[in-house]
Amino acid sequence: MSGARILVVEDEAQLRLAVTRSLEGHGYVVREAGDGAAALREVESFKPDVVLLDLMLPDATGIDICRQLRTSHDTPLIVLSVVGDERTKIAALDEGADDYLTKPFAMGELLARVRVALRRGSTMRTQVPVITSGALSIDLERRRVTIGDREVRPTPTEYSLLKYLATHAGKVLTHPMILRAVWGEAYAADSHLLRTYINQLRNKLGDEPASGRYIRTDAGVGYRFVEQADGF
């Protein structure tokens, strides 16, 4: 998706520069922001398709920026964090960030995440009644789940879980987010419940926890539904 607009929010000038150059080399249109205020300005004027957001900014934390962005935009957000920022990272995901990348990262990985985020941005705009990932197909209108010709029969809760994950394909969903969406606020802390249902669902889908064909585990963070076309 060349020509897509990417906003790089990072206060380390050298890193920002390297990322920008690299993205531009891959045909993206890039703008840079060195702090939170500039980031919010650029989101309004530049209207990026994806935002890369550093968690530690001179004038605000990435979490603040996530929150402010999400009040008026659903632009896909990829958080850039350093080991040790786990709590901040999860908080940012809870505030609506879509994905995260731990520094240092290879550009190839960042590019892959950007592609996923861009696709998510486009699927959000067009409501698809059927979500597919490889052989898996979820018909949201008829509530039918099939793998190839075989029909999978999830329980109503398993179906809600799968639907929530699949409609947010590519986005990292934290445990509390999923629990709130599927079970309700009272269950937001019950990670064990979620783990149990994820296991049942994976069994029915013939999914392995290690490889995660459809549902990928982000240890200690959450789960994401994988659209198999993007190969990670």
Next chain:
Amino acid sequence: MPVRDAGKSPWTGAAAAVGGTAVLVAALAPLRGDVGLLNVGLLFLLLTLLISSLWGLLVGAFAAVATNLALNFFFIEPLHAFTVRHPQNVIGLGIFLVVSVVGGSLLSAEREAAGRARRREAETQILLRLSRAMIGQTDPDAALHALCSEVTSAFGASGASVLSRSGGDWRVLAAAGDAAAHRPVSREEQLMAEQTLAGGSTRLLGDPGFEARRRVRIVRPRGSRRGDAAGMAFVPLQVGDRVLGVLRLDGPAGRDTRPLDEPVQLLSAFAGEAALGVQRVELARGAAHAEVLKQADEMKSALMASISHDLKTPLAGIKTAVSSLLDEDVAWGAGDRRSFLDTIDSQADRLDRVITDILDLTRIESGARAPLLTAVHLRDLLAEACERTSPIADARPTSIAVPDDLYVLADESLLLHAIVNLIENAAKYSREGGAIRLGAVRGAEAVEVIVEDEGPGIDPRDLPHIFDRFYRGEAQSRRVRGSGLGLAIVKGFVEACGGTVRVESGPDRTRFVVTMPAAAPARVVT
């Protein structure tokens, strides 16, 4: 003090009753006809009530009988015989007896109640004093000592000590009173201490002189006689199942103390209170220790977060640039390649600086690098520091105002590093475009090196901590990135050179003052 007057034994009371009666008889018998029988009877009644109130019910009853007999013998017809002629006199004597006994018993009950209340109050006072003495203690040994000295004064003992068993041996944990209180635990005492713990109640060895007649088994050492040297009391110190030890209380050497009414009960209450106090101190100590551990843990995670951030950030720049260069999908132009290589170069330098900082600080702190002290030409050193910091401080007017003949005794590379850090700190945290001034003030034996910026100053709350490792001011940590090591390194290096560093900060300037010993030119100290 809760006391029972030692002089008021019942025998004294009986003697007083007999004596009082005799005096009344001697005084009134000659006036028998003039005074009137009723008045004589009232006077005898008064005597009986007095005796009752002073010596209690039993002695009072004795006095009632004695006065009754005297009244009959000396004042009622026929005189000088215990017979009574008129029937109304028989009734009168009977009523007299009843009135004096009942009145006496009421008085003595009143007196006992008052005495009990007094004792209660005194006991409460003793326990209160003990609580007060123990409550301020933060150290278990001090708490035990306070216990010993309180119990010594409260019970008029000659000394008190806390014994504790470790392995099979008993030893003295704390003691107060005379020198003997510190004596080692004898065989016999060990046995008593064991029995005390096994029984869980107070035991006395000999007569400790606490007037512990009731409720106590007195174990008299074989061969000892009453009136020998004072005995001892052994009191268990325990809270629930937890045994803290045994309190060994030496009786007073003389018997001139005021013995307590129920010393054993009070001793037990005292011991219970004391054991709680000691346990409280131990718990507080444990909590303080846990707090220290927790802080150390927080320190460690702050260190990990800081180090990982400082190391990973430049690494991220390098990795991004390298992986871009390796990407064969893009044919990079010369400008792009140059830009990636610049990133790699500058970030590698930065990584090197962070690692050097961490290693330097570790070396100085562990003593692995001993400072090499020489006479350092201050202006040259400051000039070099400015040169090194030019990439950061370039946009700022920087001035050096130092006499040319100023030398300080220092390790040149350590002091240079410290000054560089101070200039970097000024450049990072002061207002944009503000000047940085370097100066020096010559003192008698020391030189003050000054690094000053133009504000906005340091939050007063942060001031006491800014030399702490990994401390970053609340506002600063948002505005500027840093390891939180810079100023800790300044302090560590300056102190390693035998100097000191302090900070003064106001709204329009922050001034770091490094005080170093003055040196004569080219003097080398090894």
